Amino acid sequence: MSVSPPSESASQAGYVRRFTRVVEYIYAHLDEAPDLNTLADVAALSPWHWHRTWQAVYGESVVNTVKRLRLQRAAADLTHTDMALEAIWPRAGYGSLAAFTRAFRDAYGMPPAEFRKAGSHTRFAMLNAPKGFSPMHDVAIRKLPPASLAVVPHKGSYMEIGKAFETLFGTLGARNLLRPGQGASLCMKGIFYSDPTSVPEAELQSAAGIMVPDASFPIEAPLQRAELRGGEYAVLRHKGPYSDMKAAYDWLYGEWLVQSGREAADAPVFEDYLNNPREVPPTELLTDICLPLK
Template identity: 55%
Template sequence: MTMREVVIRNVEPMEILSVDHVGPYMQIGKAFDALFGWLSKHNLLAAQMRMIAVYFDDPGVVEENALRSKAGVLLPHPIQASVTVSAPVSATHVKGGEYAVLRHKGPYSDMRAAYEWLYGTWLVQSGREAADAPVFEEYLNSPKDTAPAELLTEICLPLV
């Protein structure tokens, strides 16, 4: 049995640079590739940037090919005035407030069970209510240099 612990955390609002993705959530890597290409072209890659993905739809309700998400980064510094945010990149607001945060260790392909537990067990038993806002994930390490079993992802569920 996997041990899971949820921490309630206050999250500051964020403005992330993002690329839209429509389709299976497991294919959001293509949007991250496009985002990193744009960041590289504009000399905005930074070691301290935070990788964040925003997920808008419930895969249990919305057809897989219609799922909407955004691959994003939170830069550690403001963008210089000389850089114009342009397609395929846009600025996306992530609301602040209280979030239930579940840290998942392991491959991204195993995260469905973590979501099912977070929504189906923890949320039901917590006495809390999900806010009408999208969930986001923050990737604490990168699949480019981390074994799948060692990947760390924080699933952040907004609360009322």
């Protein structure tokens, strides 16, 4: 008796599950050197071919994925903690401070010690500003149309929403809905449902998504459908690493909103990503922070 080959949808679903397992493993073992054979076991794919499949789907090698995520975490450590450099560079997977400094400078445009003191996050710093001085940044009031999204939900630290984006990319790639280099044209958005000042980090709710062109776009697990309200938004364009975003949010809420005479609407804030971290250095990342207004 002949056995029919698996359907295309079943094959695609299998790759989605495999890539999702690999993404979860990478994030859980970010302190460890990526071993391609171990990752092949996690993916349950041939060690001879799985990495080529990953690179075709994600547009970068898994080694570069791990390197990018480690440097992103290091930038967050420099921005948001007092962790000593002696603790940061081994965690980033480098054998010496000099090697880490070279790699960080290549990615972020300045050495780590200088980045901590004068990185782009300091543009929004208010604590040491002279009395009566308030730096201003461009905020545009825009009327945005409602939008439908295909999203992967994320629970936990907002700094780790990248895990949901990796799953999103893997799902789209496995389903032939994503071509290499297409990321920026997909209108990638992050939706942030929880207030990080009042909700424990482990309970924060967010989602990584893309705008869908029409109702015929296939949305099947792990993808879910989400809607963004139409209406007026305060839009702050941020240039620089994602690790800098907290300072931009603090300024937008603590300075601009309270002085603007406007009120935030009962809807989530979202981020509109205008380019792709796989294709441009962190210093060139462009993000529109979109705050809904009444």
